[in-house]
Amino acid sequence: MHYICNIFYYSMLSGKFAISVHILTLLTKFPNDYLSSEFIAGSMNLNPVLVRKEIANLKAHHIVESKEGKNGGTKLSKAASNITLKEIFEMTFENIGLGYAKNQPNPDCPVGKKINQNLEALYVEMNQKVCQQLENISLEDFSTQF
C-alpha cells in the first residue's frame, strides 16, 4: 500500500522513546516472527494505530520491516546487538533538555533576548552526555534484562 510521503503526518507522542523501546524489545524477544500491531498494542495497552505510527517511524529509519496482509506484522531488520539506544533516541526526535518557556521572551530585555540561546547551549551539552551513555547500551543489552 503506497501513499505520498507526508512529513507532517507523524503525530508527536510524548513517550515516543519509551514506546519505541518497548516495541523493539518485543521484536528482539521474537526475532523470527512478524508481530502484529494488535499483539504489540496488547503488551503496551496502547491503541494499535499508535503502534503502527510509531513503527512507521522505525521503518523510515530502516531498523524494522513490515509485511502487510494476513500473518503480516513487523520484525527487526538488523540484529539487536547492532542497534544502540542512542540510535533509537535519535530516531524519536526527542531532545534531552529542561524545556523552554512557551512564549517568546521580550527582545528588549537583555535577559529575555538571550535566555533561549543560553539554555540551548546548556541543553546541547546535556545531550552529549546522555548520548555518550546511550551509545554504550545495545538493544540486545537492554532486552536481556527482561
Place this chain on the structure above:
Amino acid sequence: MHYICNIFYYSMLSGKFAISVHILTLLTKFPNDYLSSEFIAGSMNLNPVLVRKEIANLKAHHIVESKEGKNGGTKLSKAASNITLKEIFEMTFENIGLGYAKNQPNPDCPVGKKINQNLEALYVEMNQKVCQQLENISLEDFSTQF
C-alpha cells in the same frame, strides 16, 4: 498574607526550569532591588500570576524572598555564586528522562511487566550525569553570559 499550605496548589508548568532560571537571572542582574512579578512577566512575556506561582516554589526552597505591598517584589536571598543550576533543577521537580508510555503496560507480558522499571533505571543514570554537569554551573556563571 497567610494561607493554609496546600501541597497540590502548585500547577505543573512544562518549562518550569526555564522559567525559574529566567526569573533567577533577572534577580541576579538586580541584586539590590525587589522586582515585581509584573516586571518579570514583562521580560518573559508570561502572565504575572504564573510568575508568582513559580516564585512561590522558589520561596519554599529559600533562595528568594518577597516583600508584599507597595514597592514590594522579590529578590535573591543568597548570593548567586552560592546557587547551582543543579539546585534549581531539583527545585523544579523536573526529571531528566525520555518519558514513559501513559498507559499501564500489560502485567501478563514479560516485557510489559518490567519495561517501566528498566526505563527507570536508565533514566536514573541519566539524571546523575546531568546533575554532575549542572552542579558545576552557578547561577552567577550562567548570568554573566547575558
Place this chain on the structure above:
DNA sequence: AAAACTGTAACTTTTTTTATTACTAAATAA
C-alpha cells in the same frame, strides 16, 4: 486613605496527546 504589590483560588481557554473510526491495499489461506 489611596495606591501598588503579593498570594491564592477558581475558572476558562488553548494546546498537546491519545484514542477512535473508517477505509484502502496487500498477502495468505481455505
Place this chain on the structure above:
DNA sequence: TTATTTAGTAATAAAAAAAGTTACAGTTTT
C-alpha cells in the same frame, strides 16, 4: 477465487495537560 487478516493512513474526537484570566483578600508604603 474469495474471505480473512493485517498494515497504512486520514480525519476526527476525546481526554489530559498547560497556560491564561479574573477576582479579591491581605500588606506596605506614601
